Amino acid sequence: MVTRITELSEHIGESVTLQGWLYARTDKGKLVFMQVRDGTGIAQCVIFKRDVDEATFETALRLPQESSLTVTGIVRADQRAPGVPGGYELSVQSLQVIQKAEEYPIGPKEHGVEFLMDNRHLWIRSSRQWAILHVRATVMRAIRAWLDRNGYIEVSTPILTPAAAEGTTNLFEVGYFDDRAYLAQTGQLYNEADIFAFSRVYCFGPTFRAEKSKTRRHLTEFWMVEPEVAFCTLEQLLEVEEQLVSYIVQTALKENASELKLLGRDPAKLANMAPPFPRITYDDAVAKLKELQAASSDAEQKQLLDITWGMDFGAPHESALTQLYDKPVFVTGFPSAVKAFYMEPYPGRPEVCKSADLLAPEGYGEIIGGSERISDPDLLLKRIHDQNLPEAAYKWYIELRQYGSVPHSGFGMGVERTVAWICGIEHVREASPFPRLLNRLYP
RNA sequence: UCCUCGAUAGCUCAAUGGCAGAGCAACCGGCUGUUAACCGGUAGGUUACUGGUUCGAGUCCAGUUCGAGGAGCCA
Structure with missing residues (x-):
């Protein structure tokens, strides 16, 4: 026994x-x-x-x-x-x-990042890594639990895909017999097909982005959950997001108290995660950032916070905005030009779209990107043409709008960024068991 | 792709252009409450690579490789 x-x-x-x-x-x-x-x-x-x-x-x-x-x-x-x-x-x-083990490379003293990453297969035994990966498991379990309980059905979307949803520069290409295929960047387009069969769906799996990013927020392979909802406006979607995120945080607080303590994470910083989360429009956020920039005495910070209407937010902008709130904050209504082609424009104001990013507090930044999707087939076709996307590849996607189109919305949440925020860790690489990074494919 | 910084013992790091050092880990010994214990001892080196300057290079210069942080892009 x-x-x-x-x-x-x-x-x-x-x-x-x-x-x-x-x-x-x-x-x-x-x-x-x-x-x-x-x-x-x-x-x-x-x-x-x-x-x-x-x-x-x-x-x-x-x-x-x-x-x-x-x-x-x-x-x-x-x-x-x-x-x-x-x-x-x-x-x-x-x-x-x-x-009797051989001499173990990871001792009780401090180690450098490269050494630890080379020994990731052993590093995961360390209590800190053990705690983070426990929280990760809780987060993934909580995501499924909440969605399953609220009428969502998990429908897997393909990993091998024929073309990009959002541009082609960040795709991993793989051989596909005599043809080429790409590792999925998102399951969203397939989710949009699935809602017409199941109404509320989600896909949950690995996502691949061949971005040459070298920051603490980027992995080339990361896990993303993507819910998609029929008969759902952007406003209704935000309520789904804040409920899901709150449930995840509360579950981690309850089930991983000893892990968070081991990580030195102050539970008080997570305790008040409950709906509603603050909302700010892109227009207001830009104005707020300009104020912050004007108030900043640091020349470098001033430079980083520079923004004009129409620009997408960079990491310094997100970070500065989240410092203003003690809960995650929604930024809504981004310029259509910086967002994906399928996002629904605001009536009477087509230069902005029904999009929303959710930025986690304490500078962690974007953990969710979501939007209401274009439901009109003619408008969708126009957007595809405007962006010089191959119409033939999107034939099936356009057809979804020809057979009982409805307003619908969805979002994608990055698991590792969410885990990093909950755990209070510096880098997303520790939130993945075997992280894939720009220069890291071993072990 | 760009900017900044770095590479010395298994690990973390020192070393003014002048003998290659410490702590931890390993090994030997001591200690009945350790929390990354402590005390004494032993062993451990192609100073990332290539070339250059110099009487002399871990140190200065050039190039290369690898890594870290940040930017851009994104979840």
Whole structure:
């Protein structure tokens, strides 16, 4: 009978057996402290020389980090015991080494990014990475739970696609027999087909962008959930978004309290995530940014915040805007020219479209991009022509508007950016188990 | 693609143009409450690569490679 570390508190005074790996070890004379990981947590196992035979004590004293083992001992509650969740430790009675590990490269001291990324296959064992990936799993589970509970059906969209939805420069090209195919950048166009069969749908999977971006917010492969809703205006879509995001954050706060604590994330900064989120129009946001720019005394910041109406926001603009709110903020009504061809223009004001980005607080920036889609076939065709897109490739997409077209809206949410925000980490690469970056395809 | 910074022991980093160093990890020893323990000892080097300046280069110069941060683009 094997006990898991998360269940230790239910076995105080009992003899239990753990299976795991040696996370860290220190000794003090006739005493050895072993931090043992079992995948569910970390527990301190204490070996007193007088409690075990000579061979066991010698083994423990020399056991290398990350050796696999089975350990049996009495569970004790002890305030001094470190670990995850901590507070409980094992007085070891017996120890079996399954494999004595070779010298482990990742030690208890600090390491550089390149080294850690080269050792990502081992790095994920570290408590910090373990905590982040736990939160990631919670976020993904919460996304599905909320959508499933609210009448959405998950319909997978293809990864291998014939053409781009939004330009062709950022596509990964792959061979497709005698032809070429591209890795999907979005499932949205297929989602739009799916809503006419299922009304509310979402796709959830990896997305690929061959962008030569070298920033803390970019991966070339990332996970995105894309809900799409029939009979839905932009205003209604924003309500869906704020409810979903709030549910995700609240679920993580509830289920990953110890992980967030391990990450040093202050739960107070996430606690008030509840609808409604503030909304600001692009017009007002530009005016606000100009004020901020005028008020800035830093010359470099002044330069970065420079903006004129019609420009898309850069990272410094998003960052400055989010500092004004303690909740995520919607920016609506972007200029049509900087957004995708399929976004519905505002009636009487075609230079702006029914689009909305959701910017996460504390400078984390865009985690959602969404819009109401053009439902009129003639307008859609015109937009395709205006942008010199190949009409033939979009034949099926235009047909969706010819057989019972309805107002509809949808959005895409980036999982790694959302996880990075919730965890309060610097870089999205830590929010992915094996991140793919501009110069990183190993391991 | 552009801008800035960097590459020295397994890891993190020092070293005024003048003998290649420390901490951690490893190995040996000491210590019955460690939290990245502490104390003593041992071992560990093609200073990213190529060329140049110099009596002498880890250090200065040129080029190359790799990496980090940022911009643009985006979720």
